[in-house]
Amino acid sequence: MDNLPLIELSKVNKIYGKLVKSQILFDITMTVPSGQFLVLIGPSGSGKSTLLNIIGALDRPTTGEVFIQGKNLGKFSDEELARFRNQFIGFIFQFHYLLPEFNALENVLVSYWIHSLKPSKEILERAMYLLEQVGLKDSVRKRINLLSGGQQQRVAIARALLNSPQLILADEPTGALDTKTGEQVLELLAQIRQESKMTMIMVTHNREVALRADRIIELIDGKLCKEVYPKTVGLHETIKILESHSCNLEDAESSLS
Amino acid sequence: MFRFALRMAWRFLITSRSQMLLVILGITVGVSIQIFLSSLISGLQADLIQQTVGDAPHIIIAPEDRTPSSFLLSQGNLVVPLLASPVKEESKILSWQPIQKQLLQRQDIRVSSPLVEGSGIVQKEDLKKNVILKGVFLNYADLIYKLKERTREGITQIGGNNILVGKELASDLRLNPGDTISIVMPSGKQGRFIVSGIFDLENKATNSSWIFMDLPTAQTLLDKEGAISIIEIQIDQVFQSENIAQKLKQEFTQYNIETWQTRNQQLLSALRSQSLSSYMIQFFVLLAVTLGIASVLVVSVTQKIREIGILKAIGTTNTGVSLIFLMQGAILGVFGSSLGVLSGFLLIRLFQQVAQASGGAISFSIDVNLFSLLLILTISIIASILAAISPARQATKLVPIEVIRNG
Numbered sequence: 221m222d223n224l225p226l227i228e229l230s231k232v233n234k235i236y237g238k239l240v241k242s243q244i245l246f247d248i249t250m251t252v253p254s255g256q257f258l259v260l261i262g263p264s265g266s267g268k269s270t271l272l273n274i275i276g277a278l279d280r281p282t283t284g285e286v287f288i289q290g291k292n293l294g295k296f297s298d299e300e301l302a303r304f305r306n307q308f309i310g311f312i313f314q315f316h317y318l319l320p321e322f323n324a325l326e327n328v329l330v331s332y333w334i335h336s337l338k339p340s341k342e343i344l345e346r347a348m349y350l351l352e353q354v355g356l357k358d359s360v361r362k363r364i365n366l367l368s369g370g371q372q373q374r375v376a377i378a379r380a381l382l383n384s385p386q387l388i389l390a391d392e393p394t395g396a397l398d399t400k401t402g403e404q405v406l407e408l409l410a411q412i413r414q415e416s417k418m419t420m421i422m423v424t425h426n427r428e429v430a431l432r433a434d435r436i437i438e439l440i441d442g443k444l445c446k447e448v449y450p451k452t453v454g455l456h457e458t459i460k461i462l463e464s465h466s467c468n469l470e471d472a473e474s475s476l477s
Numbered sequence: 478m479f480r481f482a483l484r485m486a487w488r489f490l491i492t493s494r495s496q497m498l499l500v501i502l503g504i505t506v507g508v509s510i511q512i513f514l515s516s517l518i519s520g521l522q523a524d525l526i527q528q529t530v531g532d533a534p535h536i537i538i539a540p541e542d543r544t545p546s547s548f549l550l551s552q553g554n555l556v557v558p559l560l561a562s563p564v565k566e567e568s569k570i571l572s573w574q575p576i577q578k579q580l581l582q583r584q585d586i587r588v589s590s591p592l593v594e595g596s597g598i599v600q601k602e603d604l605k606k607n608v609i610l611k612g613v614f615l616n617y618a619d620l621i622y623k624l625k626e627r628t629r630e631g632i633t634q635i636g637g638n639n640i641l642v643g644k645e646l647a648s649d650l651r652l653n654p655g656d657t658i659s660i661v662m663p664s665g666k667q668g669r670f671i672v673s674g675i676f677d678l679e680n681k682a683t684n685s686s687w688i689f690m691d692l693p694t695a696q697t698l699l700d701k702e703g704a705i706s707i708i709e710i711q712i713d714q715v716f717q718s719e720n721i722a723q724k725l726k727q728e729f730t731q732y733n734i735e736t737w738q739t740r741n742q743q744l745l746s747a748l749r750s751q752s753l754s755s756y757m758i759q760f761f762v763l764l765a766v767t768l769g770i771a772s773v774l775v776v777s778v779t780q781k782i783r784e785i786g787i788l789k790a791i792g793t794t795n796t797g798v799s800l801i802f803l804m805q806g807a808i809l810g811v812f813g814s815s816l817g818v819l820s821g822f823l824l825i826r827l828f829q830q831v832a833q834a835s836g837g838a839i840s841f842s843i844d845v846n847l848f849s850l851l852l853i854l855t856i857s858i859i860a861s862i863l864a865a866i867s868p869a870r871q872a873t874k875l876v877p878i879e880v881i882r883n884g
């Protein structure tokens with residue numbers, strides 16, 4: 221069981237449209253081991269978000285299968301998928317999707333409320349601890365609209381972490397933030413990753429961030445094109461591969477030609 | 478999940494406060510109208526029934542093949558022989574004492590009063606009038622006709638040669654308490670009587686033709702020694718009459734048992750159609766309120782697309798999301814209906830005061846019936862929840878990735 225990958229995709233295809241079909245993902249087959257920090261890069265429209273949403277059980281592949289911890293998500297009902305998302309995955313989106321009706325603390329607790337009867341004292345303490353960790357100790361009771369963009373994104377991070385998920389999915393988490401606050405948020409995520417050994421998949425356009433990953437995968441036109449392990453091959457080699465114009469993954473190359 | 482849905486529903490509602498207050502106001506108005514209307518109608522009907530049968534027998538026990546004249550308030554069919562058709566031999570109840578004894582022991586009967594009746598002609602000087610003679614025991618008859626309460630002049634006394642006459646009869650014959658009159662029977666028999674009191678039974682026909690006298694006196698005058706014509710019965714709940722009549726039929730098989738309903742079909746069907754139109758109005762009020770709730774919640778689904786999308790993305794099930802909207806319906810329903818009950822009460826109080834101030838122009842009172850109140854409350858809360866079904870469905874159909882993609 222130990223060498224079972226956390227995530228396994230097998231020939232995942234995604235086709236949108238009924239009359240005019242457009243295929244967004246082509247036969248994606250890949251695995252992600254537990255604890256890995258994987259960065260997905262690629263040009264706009266290459267299908268990164270689509271792939272991430274499929275991994276995150278927010279969307280279903282048109283064909284192909286997704287296994288998480290050996291469980292076939294295709295066999296889950298919509299209700300089971302929802303419950304699975306809540307327990308297993310923490311989402312961080314580009315735009316901090318928070319609930320404007322609630323304050324910071326309540327927004328963090330929402331993840332817990334969804335499936336639990338009574339909020340326990342421990343969970344309240346954990347929410348407070350997480351907010352403190354993301355540097356919002358003093359804004360716990362503030363309405364969401366009164367927080368800055370960076371602060372809101374940090375509330376979203378705390379919310380994603382509340383249920384101690386095994387997998388964090390972040391889609392351009394700093395996309396809507398200025399460079400400085402973006403950097404702070406990334407640092408926070410790095411710190412959390414180190415402390416918790418969570419698996420994280422992040423979509424980013426930021427080369428700097430990508431270079432800190434355990435593994436980089438580049439997606440082009442819905443196909444896996446390049447794969448690099450920066451920590452194994454070193455920075456120079458990584459940059460060289462990323463800047464080259466040919467793919468280093470076989471099936472992508474064969475279908476590109 | 479209920480707790481979660483309730484919390485979300487509440488927050489969603491209070492963030493769009495003015496919408497919520499308007500919907501609640503709508504429900505309040507609707508429910509108070511329903512309560513007022515249903516109380517008004519039932520008060521009106523209770524009053525009509527009371528006026529019709531309040532001081533008339535509810536059930537009568539009569540010998541077979543006899544039309545009870547007591548129910549025919551206008552001139553009375555016993556006058557008919559005088560006008561045209563041949564005189565029929567009247568049937569009578571001979572051994573009435575054991576029946577009366579049995580009736581007095583029954584719990585479901587408030588009063589039973591033996592009655593000897595027949596028609597005659599009253600003469601005072603040269604004035605003549607056809608009358609209906611009612612021979613009764615005053616202590617029983619009073620419980621039905623409330624003669625003591627309704628004696629306007631003189632005293633309520635019928636022993637010996639004393640009789641009570643109606644208000645109209647008294648004025649027609651210019652009678653005063655203490656006057657002497659003679660009554661002539663179709664058989665030729667006649668007697669002289671003293672008017673001891675003048676009653677007002679609030680019915681013109683009755684007041685102008687009825688004469689109450691002591692039962693033994695009437696027996697002699699009508700040649701019915703030892704027998705009576707019918708037994709009149711009043712019960713506590715007028716609508717129990719058919720039930721009780723059924724039981725009496727089993728006990729007294731050789732007699733005819735009739736209820737007030739058989740003689741008041743027209744009134745009953747009028748009441749029924751009145752109730753029906755009141756239900757119709759209530760139904761359409763309810764429908765309008767329900768549609769109002771539904772439309773506001775449908776709009777709120779579009780307003781809250783973002784929130785619903787987030788909640789779904791982070792793991793709220795479709796059941797959970799629809800529950801949020803059903804709860805909103807329930808919250809609106811509970812608040813609106815409760816306020817509606819309160820303001821319905823106030824409306825009724827207001828009406829009662831207006832009725833009082835009118836000095837009898839509004840003769841009936843309206844009261845709140847707890848059962849129909851609870852019924853209206855329950856129905857309107859259920860309707861509010863039903864109103865949330867379509868918005869809940871809409872929320873279920875919302876796809877979270879659409880929301881996330883479009884920001």
Ligand SMILES: Nc1ncnc2c1ncn2[C@@H]1O[C@H](COP(=O)(O)OP(=O)(O)OP(=O)(O)O)[C@@H](O)[C@H]1O
Nearest residue numbers: 236237242244262263264265266267268269270271
């Ligand atoms: N529901 C949909 N119907 C049709 N096409 C869609 C739908 N959702 C996404 N697409 C298309 O799929 C393609 C990939 O979209 P996706 O959001 O995955 O790209 P991305 O790599 O995340 O791009 P970006 O870097 O701009 O976020 C785009 O061309 C997009 O227009």
Ligand SMILES: [Mg+2]
Nearest residue numbers: 268269270391
């Ligand atoms: Mg994207």
